[in-house]
Amino acid sequence: MPLASDAFLPLADLFDRVPPEREALVHGSERWTFGELDTRSAQLAAWLLGKGVEAHDLVAFQLPNGPEFLALTFAIYRCGATPAPLSYRLPPAERDAILGVMQPRCAIDAEMLPAPSTAATSMPSRPVAASWKACTSGGSTGTPKVIVDGRPAGFPAGTAFIGIPANSRVSVPGPLYHNAPFSAAVFALWNGSTVHTADRFDAATVLDEIAREGIGWALMVPTMMHRIMALPEAERPAARFAAWKQVVHTAAPMARWLKQAWIDWLGPDHIWEVYGATEGLVRCWIGGIEWLERPGSVGRPIGNGRIRILRPDGNEAAPGEHGEVFAMPPGGPGSTYRYIGAERRATADGWESVGDVGWLDADGYLFLADRKDDLIISGGVNIWPAEVEAAVLRHPDVRSCAVFGKPDADLGAIVHAVIESDAALDTAGLSAFLTDHLARAKHPRSVDVTSQTVRDDAGKFRKPRFATPEIPA
Numbered sequence: 001m002p003l004a005s006d007a008f009l010p011l012a013d014l015f016d017r018v019p020p021e022r023e024a025l026v027h028g029s030e031r032w033t034f035g036e037l038d039t040r041s042a043q044l045a046a047w048l049l050g051k052g053v054e055a056h057d058l059v060a061f062q063l064p065n066g067p068e069f070l071a072l073t074f075a076i077y078r079c080g081a082t083p084a085p086l087s088y089r090l091p092p093a094e095r096d097a098i099l100g101v102m103q104p105r106c107a108i109d110a111e112m113l114p115a116p117s118t119a120a121t122s123m124p125s126r127p128v129a130a131s132w133k134a135c136t137s138g139g140s141t142g143t144p145k146v147i148v149d150g151r152p153a154g155f156p157a158g159t160a161f162i163g164i165p166a167n168s169r170v171s172v173p174g175p176l177y178h179n180a181p182f183s184a185a186v187f188a189l190w191n192g193s194t195v196h197t198a199d200r201f202d203a204a205t206v207l208d209e210i211a212r213e214g215i216g217w218a219l220m221v222p223t224m225m226h227r228i229m230a231l232p233e234a235e236r237p238a239a240r241f242a243a244w245k246q247v248v249h250t251a252a253p254m255a256r257w258l259k260q261a262w263i264d265w266l267g268p269d270h271i272w273e274v275y276g277a278t279e280g281l282v283r284c285w286i287g288g289i290e291w292l293e294r295p296g297s298v299g300r301p302i303g304n305g306r307i308r309i310l311r312p313d314g315n316e317a318a319p320g321e322h323g324e325v326f327a328m329p330p331g332g333p334g335s336t337y338r339y340i341g342a343e344r345r346a347t348a349d350g351w352e353s354v355g356d357v358g359w360l361d362a363d364g365y366l367f368l369a370d371r372k373d374d375l376i377i378s379g380g381v382n383i384w385p386a387e388v389e390a391a392v393l394r395h396p397d398v399r400s401c402a403v404f405g406k407p408d409a410d411l412g413a414i415v416h417a418v419i420e421s422d423a424a425l426d427t428a429g430l431s432a433f434l435t436d437h438l439a440r441a442k443h444p445r446s447v448d449v450t451s452q453t454v455r456d457d458a459g460k461f462r463k464p465r466f467a468t469p470e471i472p473a
Contacts, residue, residue, distance in 0.1 A: 010128045010154035011190055012077040015041075018192045025067045026196045026213070032067045037074065037189075040067075042121040044075035047114050048106075055080035055127045057105035058134050058148075062088040062095070065176050065197045068113065070185060077153050080126035081105070084134040084146065085177040098136055098144040101341035129153040132186075134340075135179040135278050145342035147179075147278045150335055155190065162248050162274045162285070164217060166191040171218035173198040173206045178458040179278040180250050184219045193217075201457040203227040207236060214243040221251045221459030222258065223400050226393055229261050238266055250274045252459040253368060255390030256295055263288045273298055275366065277354040280336035282307055282327035284366050297365040304330035308351060309360055319362045324372055326351040357384075376405035378413050381441045388415060391438040395430065397423035400454040402461035406446065417444035418461075420454040 009017065018024075020035030032040075053059060059076045061083065063069040069085075076083040084104055086095065099107055132153040134146055162184070164170060170188045172195055174181035185195050196209060201224050210218060220228075225247070228236065247262075247270060254273065262271050268288030275298035276283040284307075286299030301307050306328045309317040317323035326347060329336045333350030346352045357375070358368040370384035377383070385403040392401045400420040405413035419425060431443045455461045 007157040008154050009157055009190070010077070010152075011074065011132060011186065012080075012126065012128070012153065014074065014190055022192070023194045024189060025070060026194060027066045028199065030067055037067070037071055039121070040071040040116060041074040041078060042123055043117055043119075044072050044113070045078035045123055046121050048075055048079050048081070051106055053079045053081050053105050056130050057081040058084045058102060058146075059106060059108065060084040060086055060099060060102060060104040061108040062086045062090065062177075063108075063110050064088050065199055068110070069176050069197075070189065070195070072108065072113070073182075073186060074189075077129065077132075078123055078126060080129050080153075082129045082131045082134050082148070082153070084136070085182055086136060087175065087177050094144075098146070101144050102134070102136075102146045103340075133179070133182060135182065137179075137278055146340035148338045148340060149280065150331075150337050151280075155187075161187045162219075162250075163246050163272060164188050164191055165193060165245075167193060168217060169194045169196065169213055169215045171196045171206065171210055171215045173201045173224065174219065174221060174457045178251075178460075181219060181458070188217075201227070203231055204235060207231070210244050211240040216243050216245050218244070218247045220247055220249050221457075222249060222254045223252070223455045223459040224457070225249060225254070225262060226258055227399065229258060229265070230396075230399065236265070241266065244270070246270060246272055248272045248274055250276075253370070253386040253390070255393055257390070257394060259288075259291065260295075263292065268292055275299065275368070277356075278337075279352070279354060281305065281329050281352050281354070286365075294361065294365050297361070297367050299366065300364050301327075301366075307360065307364075307366055309358065310347070310351075310353075314347070317359065320359055322357060322359050322369060324353050325356040325358050325366070325368070326353045328352075374404065376413050376415055378405070378408070378415060378441065379411040383415055383442050385415075388417070388438065388442055388444065391434050391442075392417055392419065392430070392444070394437055395421075395425075395433050397421045397425060402454050403444065408445075414445040415442065416446045416448070418448045418450065418454050420452065421449055422451055423449075425449050 015038035018034045022034050024034040024037045025032040059081050061072055073083045131149045132151055134148045136146055164187055170193050172181045172185045176182050188195050271288040273286050282301050282305035284299035285302045308326050309323040310326055311317050311323045328351050344352055355372045357372050370386040374385050388403045389401055398419055398421050402418045406416040408414045427447050434443050
């Protein structure tokens with residue numbers, strides 16, 4: 001029987017709606033059906049209940065990407081509880097600091113999980129968790145905070161989310177403990193789609209899987225897209241990707257030249273961007289066609305969210321004027337999340353900021369400069385690391401990079417770049433390359449080159465915090 005348009009579909013009831021023989025998860029050589037995911041998640045749910053998990057509890061867990069990660073996620077939903085994924089790479093001190101803030105009912109790692117069983121498992125009816133996820137964030141500072149989503153563990157029938165298709169194949173190659181990949185993978189399964197994940201992102205491997213498996217949608221970060229574009233053209237003929245209709249990028253600023261390269265490769269209808277923080281205050285959305293009309297924009301708010309740009313004095317900025325980005329969700333102040341271990345940054349009338357700086361054009365399209373706390377003031381010049389990073393990434397020998405300010409007795413701060421490369425790059429050579437792309441005052445004055453990955457598969461890099469500059473009025 002067709003569901004009413006306003007029907008609420010709990011995440012825990014997924015397996016009542018999707019055929020058990022349909023493929024649910026693909027991870028390397030592992031392939032699970034929805035029936036297998038149902039069986040394993042029920043076993044894990046019974047185990048969690050035996051550990052005392054109750055409705056609306058937070059359950060923290062540290063697992064690498066793979067089917068067990070998502071089986072445990074849905075087991076937590078079946079208990080009526082909220083999953084709180086953590087990086088399995090966290091050092092013990094950082095893990096303990098987060099758990100001390102979160103205070104979950106229990107904390108699970110891979111070694112604790114019971115072995116799979118063939119025995120049938122019956123599950124008692126459980127309530128729907130008041131929150132469908134609780135993700136952690138330390139921003140650039142590393143100070144732990146937990147962001148508990150304000151939405152319950154289910155969605156109204158027909159809910160759309162960043163273009164994720166129903167009954168299709170999607171690629172989510174990033175770390176599932178991060179908010180965006182976690183949200184995309186869970187929602188895709190709720191939508192009846194097959195989710196492809198990876199131990200770690202490898203450009204050639206992921207691209208080959210997208211072509212071979214007929215994947216129609218993918219979630220990526222700019223670092224991944226830079227690595228794909230760096231592959232030889234022979235490895236990425238556009239004709240191989242006829243089924244790949246959409247890539248959505250998020251989590252970090254996208255260099256204009258890189259986005260243009262993707263549009264030139266697969267067309268403007270293929271590439272989409274979503275901007276929004278884990279707090280869910282607002283979501284901006286823009287496709288390649290609109291972006292070509294406003295290069296650099298991250299779009300306009302969708303779903304009745306609102307944005308305003310405020311100057312340092314608290315007054316509203318004019319169109320085109322830089323300031324801090326404040327947002328108001330459709331449900332009003334405090335409607336989308338709650339913090340554990342942090343305080344909201346809000347105006348007296350409830351508009352909130354997560355620290356981004358940007359501007360609006362006359363038509364309400366948002367353009368971002370960078371994070372407020374990442375601004376470098378060098379000799380009186382305001383320098384946004386994202387702009388420098390976009391220029392450095394143009395160098396053919398640079399695989400990834402991160403830029404931040406280092407204290408300097410003369411200039412106050414200098415631009416420092418950490419670069420992933422196998423080439424012998426130095427400051428002088430890099431500066432010569434950047435001459436056509438970046439004003440001289442913004443060139444890195446010191447460089448560290450490493451063969452190790454600078455950014456993780458979520459595109460993140462924890463920048464050292466030397467000082468928090470103020471944005472001049």
